[in-house]
Amino acid sequence: xxxxxxxTWRWLDDRFGISALIGPSLKHLVPRDARWWYxxxxxxxxxxxxxxxxxxxxxxxxxxSASQAYETLQFITxxxxxxxxxxxxxxxxxxxxxxxxxxxxxxxxxxxxxKFPREMNWTTGVLLVxxxxxxxxxxxxxxxxxxxxxxxxxxxxxxxxxxxIGNFLAQFILGGTTIGGATLSRFFAIHVxxxxxxxxxxIGIHLMLVLRHGIAEPPTAGEEVDPxxxxxxxxxxxxxxxxxxxxxxxxxxxxxxxxxIIVIAxxxxxxxxxxxxxxxxxxxxxxxxxxxxxxxxxFALLALIPRELEGYLMILxxxxxxxxxxxxxILNNRxxxxxxxxxxxxxxxxxxxxxxxxxxxxxxxxxxxxxFDPPPLTEKIIGATYGPxxxxxxxxxxxxxxxxxxxxxxxxRRGPDLxxxxxxxxxxxxxxxxxxxxxxxxxxxNSINPNELRQLTAFLQSxxxxxxxxxxxxxx
Amino acid sequence: MNEATxxxxxxxxxxxxxxxxxxxxLEKLCIGLSGxxxxxxxxxxxxxxxxxxxxxxxxxxxxxxxxxxYEVGKTVSVTITDPSSxxxxxxxxxxALWLRRVNEGEFIAFSVNCTHLGCPVRWLADAGLFMCPCHxxxxxxxxxxxxxxxxxxxxxxxxxxxxxxVQIKTMAIPITTTTKL
Numbered sequence: 001x002x003x004x005x006x007x008t009w010r011w012l013d014d015r016f017g018i019s020a021l022i023g024p025s026l027k028h029l030v031p032r033d034a035r036w037w038y039x040x041x042x043x044x045x046x047x048x049x050x051x052x053x054x055x056x057x058x059x060x061x062x063x064x065s066a067s068q069a070y071e072t073l074q075f076i077t078x079x080x081x082x083x084x085x086x087x088x089x090x091x092x093x094x095x096x097x098x099x100x101x102x103x104x105x106x107x108x109x110x111x112x113x114x115k116f117p118r119e120m121n122w123t124t125g126v127l128l129v130x131x132x133x134x135x136x137x138x139x140x141x142x143x144x145x146x147x148x149x150x151x152x153x154x155x156x157x158x159x160x161x162x163x164x165i166g167n168f169l170a171q172f173i174l175g176g177t178t179i180g181g182a183t184l185s186r187f188f189a190i191h192v193x194x195x196x197x198x199x200x201x202x203i204g205i206h207l208m209l210v211l212r213h214g215i216a217e218p219p220t221a222g223e224e225v226d227p228x229x230x231x232x233x234x235x236x237x238x239x240x241x242x243x244x245x246x247x248x249x250x251x252x253x254x255x256x257x258x259x260x261i262i263v264i265a266x267x268x269x270x271x272x273x274x275x276x277x278x279x280x281x282x283x284x285x286x287x288x289x290x291x292x293x294x295x296x297x298x299f300a301l302l303a304l305i306p307r308e309l310e311g312y313l314m315i316l317x318x319x320x321x322x323x324x325x326x327x328x329x330i331l332n333n334r335x336x337x338x339x340x341x342x343x344x345x346x347x348x349x350x351x352x353x354x355x356x357x358x359x360x361x362x363x364x365x366x367x368x369x370x371x372f373d374p375p376p377l378t379e380k381i382i383g384a385t386y387g388p389x390x391x392x393x394x395x396x397x398x399x400x401x402x403x404x405x406x407x408x409x410x411x412x413r414r415g416p417d418l419x420x421x422x423x424x425x426x427x428x429x430x431x432x433x434x435x436x437x438x439x440x441x442x443x444x445x446n447s448i449n450p451n452e453l454r455q456l457t458a459f460l461q462s463x464x465x466x467x468x469x470x471x472x473x474x475x476x
Numbered sequence: 477m478n479e480a481t482x483x484x485x486x487x488x489x490x491x492x493x494x495x496x497x498x499x500x501x502l503e504k505l506c507i508g509l510s511g512x513x514x515x516x517x518x519x520x521x522x523x524x525x526x527x528x529x530x531x532x533x534x535x536x537x538x539x540x541x542x543x544x545x546y547e548v549g550k551t552v553s554v555t556i557t558d559p560s561s562x563x564x565x566x567x568x569x570x571x572a573l574w575l576r577r578v579n580e581g582e583f584i585a586f587s588v589n590c591t592h593l594g595c596p597v598r599w600l601a602d603a604g605l606f607m608c609p610c611h612x613x614x615x616x617x618x619x620x621x622x623x624x625x626x627x628x629x630x631x632x633x634x635x636x637x638x639x640x641x642v643q644i645k646t647m648a649i650p651i652t653t654t655t656k657l
Contacts, residue, residue, distance in 0.1 A: 067566020149568065153594035153649060154610070160651035168529065170651040175528040177648030180569055181562025182528040283555040283572035285588055285596045288609045302593065303611035307625050368612035368624070372598065400603025414612050442614055442622035447604040 029242030030249040031217040037111070038215065040104035042253035043260050045203065047097035050264060051135075052196065054090040057082075062142070064188035066181045069144035070279050077273060088268025091292075094136055096264055098294040101132050106349045109328075112337030113216035116227040119329035121209045124202050126325045131199050133294070138191035140292045144184055149280035150289035152183055158302075161314050179282050214238065215249075219337035227334060290366075297356045300363030370403040371412035381408045383462065392459025395452045399444065407463065415441055422464040430457050533560040534648050539641045546577040546642065551599050551617065553588075556644060573633055573644065574599055574606070576617065585633035585644050586619050591652045592626040606630065628652060 013019050061080055063072045076083035105125065108114055114122035137155070141148045152174060159169035175182030214234060243249065274292070278284055291299050305313050339346050377393050384390040396402055404414035421430070434453060437443030448456070491499075540554045554575045561569030574586040574597075586606070588596045595610035605622060606615040614623040619630035634645035 065564050065566075066562075066568040067564050150595055153589065156649065157589075157592075157594040157652060160653050163653075166653040167651055171529040171648075172526065174649065176531055177534050178558060178571065179649070180533075180558060181565035183568065186525070186528075279567055281567040281570055282596075283553075283570040285553055285572055285598055287596050289595055299610075303625065307627070310625065310627075369609055370607045370612060370614075372607070372609065398602035400600045400605055400607070403600070403603070403607065437622065440612075440623040442605055442616065447617070 025211055026246035026250075027244040028211060028214070029238040030215045030245045031237070032241050032243050032248075033218050034215055034249060036252060036256070037107055037218070038249075039253050039256040040100050040107055041210075043257055044097055044100040044104050046257040046260060047093050047100055047264075048199065048203070050089060050093035050261065051097060054086050054093060055192070055196075057086050058090060059192065064142075064185045066144070066179075066184045066280070069142070069184055070276070073143065073145075073276055077276065084272055085265075085268050087273035088271065089264055090139075091273050092264045092267040092271075094139055094292075095294065096260055097132055098136060100260070101129050105129060106353075108216075110339045110345055110349055111216060111219050112225070112339075112342060112345070114329040114333075115225045115335070115337060116230055116329075116333045118209070118213050118216060119333055121206065121213065122329045123326050124206045124209065126322075128199065128202050128206060129325075130322065131195055131202065135191065135195050135199075136292065136294050138187050138195065140295075141187045142184070142191055143274065143276065144280050145277035146280055146284060146287050147277045147289045149179055149183075149282060150287055151291060152179060152187070154289065158314055161311055163315075179280075215245075216337075219339070221336070221338035221340050223338075224336055225334045288369075288372075290363075293360070293364075296363035297359035300359040300366070303366065303368045304359075304362070365413070367413035369412075370400075370414050372403065374402045374411045377402070377407055377410060381410065382459070388455045388458040389462045390459075392455035392457070392462075395448075395456045396459055399448060399452070399456070401456075404441075418460060418463055420463055420465045422461045425460075427457055427461055430460050533558065534646045536560065536646050537636070537643045538646060539643050540575065541642060543637055543640055543642055546575065546583070548577050548579055551576040551601065553599070554585075554644075556646065558646060571646075572596070574630075575635075575642070575644075581637060583635045583637065583642055584619070585635040587631040587633060587647075587650050589631070589650055590626055591621075591628040591630065591650070592624070594649065594652075597630065 058076065061072055061076050061083070063069055073087075077087055078084070108122065108125070137151075141151055156170040156173040159173055160166040162169055171177060174180075175186045217234065217237060278287075290296065302310075302314070336342055374397075376397060379385050379390075382390055382393040384393075396407070401418075402411040404412040406413060406417040406419060408419050425433070431453065433441070434448065434456060435443060435445040444453075536559050538556060538559055540556060546552065551574055553572050555570055555572050558565070558569045558571060572588050574588060576584045576586070578584055590597050590608040590610065590613045592608065592611055592613045595608050597606040597608045597613065597615065599606055604617045606617075606619070608614070608624065608626070612624040613621070613626040615626070615630050616622050619632065621627075621629060631650035633647055636643050636645075
């Protein structure tokens with residue numbers, strides 16, 4: 001039996017040329033010391049494969065119709081066997097792909113692997129990062145709920161800021177002048193056909209380039225890349241110390257990749273897919289659209305960039321970053337590769353991580369957004385049950401002050417914390433602020449009557465730090 | 477792999493000038509034909525994909541109820557349905573706007589889209605403010621900017637009264653472009 005199988009394999013292999021075709025690729029020599037640092041690329045591809053498999057499965061039930069997609073999502077999530085799990089896999093697979101592609105990019109940048117002769121490995125990789133983010137965004141839109149519908153509007157508004165063709169781009173995104181029947185199906189076509197095909201092509205090119213130029217050896221300080229000699233040195237190094245990719249190098253990719261899939265599956269099973277928001281009905285105005293975590297940092301950026309620069313940054317920012325990334329190896333493709341000799345490269349990666357990380361954290365808190373449903377101030381916080389202070393606290397809530405200001409930890413974070421405002425501002429100052437407003441505060445002069453103003457001022461003046469002599473702090 | 481590929485000098489003699497010309501011609505022919513194929517496929521693709529942009533669907537007057545339904549000085553949300561929506565649009569054909577009855581005969585209809593990035597603003601009646609949930613834009617009751625990043629006041633719909641009814645002229649989602657700023 002064994003001989004029969006072996007014979008059959010030999011026959012098929014001869015006629016199909018399988019070993020001849022992929023043998024050299026599998027057996028190509030890779031640096032022996034390329035260890036766990038090198039697993040992120042294959043992990044990204046594995047996450048992509050997870051996306052293709054789970055995406056194809058989901059497409060069996062998903063309907064890309066503006067009126068029905070939401071129902072099919074509910075069916076997939078609540079009724080279809082494995083539906084919730086598959087949606088979870090698709091979501092956490094996307095998250096894994098974003099994380100892994102980021103790690104892969106940071107690693108190749110830190111190791112200077114983008115230098116000669118691998119410039120185009122880097123450039124095609126940058127395009128793949130861009131495609132991954134487009135997939136993330138369009139994928140969130142296919143989760144056709146309220147947040148998705150408003151995200152399309154936000155995307156269209158951003159595209160609208162492009163000079164001259166902005167309006168055209170915005171309508172291209174919406175599929176017309178409003179959200180409607182044409183909107184979802186175009187994102188479906190982009191997410192399911194156009195982007196994956198582009199990614200197949202570019203992953204193919206990326207892998208072909210990896211084979212063509214070989215996996216970059218881990219850098220050694222002092223060993224500079226010289227385009228005239230690098231190829232010869234690399235070949236010599238591989239002949240002397242390299243080992244075949246399969247299986248000597250590949251086993252780490254398999255171990256790490258399996259771990260990744262197990263984590264994705266565990267998260268999909270125990271955490272589950274993102275909860276569906278309200279239906280995509282644009283007339284429901286009780287909405288709080290937020291992008292998924294991988295774009296939350298950008299959402300934060302849009303809230304925080306100075307207004308005068310916004311128009312430029314929104315359009316030029318991504319363009320400049322994109323061009324810089326694409327051009328990085330052309331700007332500098334020789335010399336030292338070791339991060340210890342390129343401290344700025346460590347700084348770039350660290351700064352990027354810190355910037356995205358901190359934007360991500362503020363994005364998750366989004367202190368600039370009003371708190372639409374703050375719990376009412378308690379009598380304990382107010383410190384009175386009748387009289388002007390008590391009435392002032394009620395004015396504070398009805399006039400929307402509490403939506404943006406904190407009092408003893410309750411309320412919004414849009415404006416300054418007013419817990420101890422009575423220590424800082426005099427009665428006069430408080431009145432002036434309320435009536436005239438401020439940089440980011442509405443003027444209430446036209447919408448508050450003198451009596452309300454008196455009560456509100458009394459309440460705010462009573463917001464003082466408690467006396468230190470053993471008095472209990474009211475702040476939680 | 478089949479290694480028996482030809483190069484410019486096969487067979488075992490130099491090519492004649494005619495053969496070279498013929499080869500160059502055939503190369504150009506194939507590339508040209510491919511271009512024609514691409515155009516035949518590309519025109520309908522591009523045309524079909526951009527077609528929705530040129531579909532004129534807005535600018536129709538629709539009634540949103542009797543004048544007497546609205547209280548003077550109040551701002552309320554009104555739901556409208558796009559009269560020219562595609563048959564499968566379902567609930568996505570719906571839209572809302574904020575309608576304010578200023579006095580006996582005057583109405584203002586605000587688009588709900590924040591002029592910053594289009595999120596739906598909410599009316600806080602007691603505070604007399606519109607607030608945006610996304611990046612903290614705030615507007616006064618007349619739609620002018622009170623705080624936050626919006627570059628423009630809330631966009632207004634055309635609104636009129638006829639036969640005791642309030643009518644709104646449907647419009648596109650207002651896109652805030654930099655060119656107009």
